Amino acid sequence: MVPEVPVPGVPATIHLTLDGRELTARAGQSVGAALTEAGIRSWRRTRHGGRPRGLFCGIGICYDCLITADGVPNLRACLLPASDGMQLTSTGSELTPTTDGGVA
Ligand code: FES
Numbered sequence: 245m246v247p248e249v250p251v252p253g254v255p256a257t258i259h260l261t262l263d264g265r266e267l268t269a270r271a272g273q274s275v276g277a278a279l280t281e282a283g284i285r286s287w288r289r290t291r292h293g294g295r296p297r298g299l300f301c302g303i304g305i306c307y308d309c310l311i312t313a314d315g316v317p318n319l320r321a322c323l324l325p326a327s328d329g330m331q332l333t334s335t336g337s338e339l340t341p342t343t344d345g346g347v348a
Pocket of ligand 1: 298299300301302303306307308309310320321322323
């Protein structure tokens with residue numbers, strides 16, 4: 245385990261929300277890391293098929309981890325630093341898979 249290094253002026257524990265659900269994270273974590281550590285593996289769905297997506301590459305290449313943060317859509321969670329009070333919104337969760345493999 246990597247020891248925590250305090251950052252001057254930044255609280256060691258920060259608070260953020262995903263779709264209104266309150267989460268805590270460690271200062272310096274990316275949004276993707278904070279969500280994964282909270283046990284959340286998926287925060288968006290694909291347009292075709294409604295398949296769940298979250299972290300995949302973890303280094304900003306695949307764009308699987310897109311999320312809306314403080315109203316700004318399509319941000320890569322793996323590169324986005326988590327910040328205190330950040331409001332995250334999952335994407336595409338309103339899509340419902342249909343019996344023919346599409347989404348409605
Ligand atoms: S996990 Fe691949 S771009 Fe974020």
